[in-house]
Amino acid sequence: MLQWISEVASPRNTRAIEKRPLPDDGDRMMIDLIIAEVESAVSRFETEQEIRRSERCLREHVADYSWLATNSSARRRKYLSMSERSKIESACCLIIASEWSALLSTWRSRMRMVTEREHILEAFSSAVHEVIASRPRSNTLTDVLLNYIRHRPSLNSVGNDTPRSDTAELTAINPRFPLDDFTHIV
Numbered sequence: 001m002l003q004w005i006s007e008v009a010s011p012r013n014t015r016a017i018e019k020r021p022l023p024d025d026g027d028r029m030m031i032d033l034i035i036a037e038v039e040s041a042v043s044r045f046e047t048e049q050e051i052r053r054s055e056r057c058l059r060e061h062v063a064d065y066s067w068l069a070t071n072s073s074a075r076r077r078k079y080l081s082m083s084e085r086s087k088i089e090s091a092c093c094l095i096i097a098s099e100w101s102a103l104l105s106t107w108r109s110r111m112r113m114v115t116e117r118e119h120i121l122e123a124f125s126s127a128v129h130e131v132i133a134s135r136p137r138s139n140t141l142t143d144v145l146l147n148y149i150r151h152r153p154s155l156n157s158v159g160n161d162t163p164r165s166d167t168a169e170l171t172a173i174n175p176r177f178p179l180d181d182f183t184h185i186v
Helices: 003-008 025-060 082-092 097-113 117-133 141-150 168-172
Strands: none
Touching: 025 082, 025 097, 025 117, 082 117, 097 117
16 A cells, blocks of 8 residues: 555665766755856846847837746746756766866856757756766776786797786776766756
8 A cells, every 4th residue: 555655765766867966065066056157147148138129129119028027937037946956966967076166167158059949958067067077088998908908918929938927007997887878967
């Protein structure tokens, strides 16, 4: 009878992506500042669009009754919705502390070409992807093993007859997976 409760609250239903560690206070502050920055950019963009529309209506001597629109979807939103906020927050959780300035400068440079409200969020998402892609790539297991095999002296080599016993190169193997698996979040 109450099995549906256990299915809803079951920990096995949670995705691995949601198990990220919670950001510390500094990261939390930066995430809040970035959300405020994106929201102010959206508000600024919508205000500029409103001014352009009203100026066009004044030039064409057409009455503007858009303020009478009662349907909330017909009105322009000057603020971020909760889903937009959560997308920005989850994207920011992928950024490490040393990348905040690169993210902001990349996003601001893309903001110059924005023509629609949605492009602001898309520009932010692509800036996050660009910052993540610019990280130095860690060696994969295949890279380390191929490098180890290539530099290992051959059995037919002349000179040093002792086989290579230094396995220090193999300690560079990183068993963690790269963040490329998380690109579908943003």
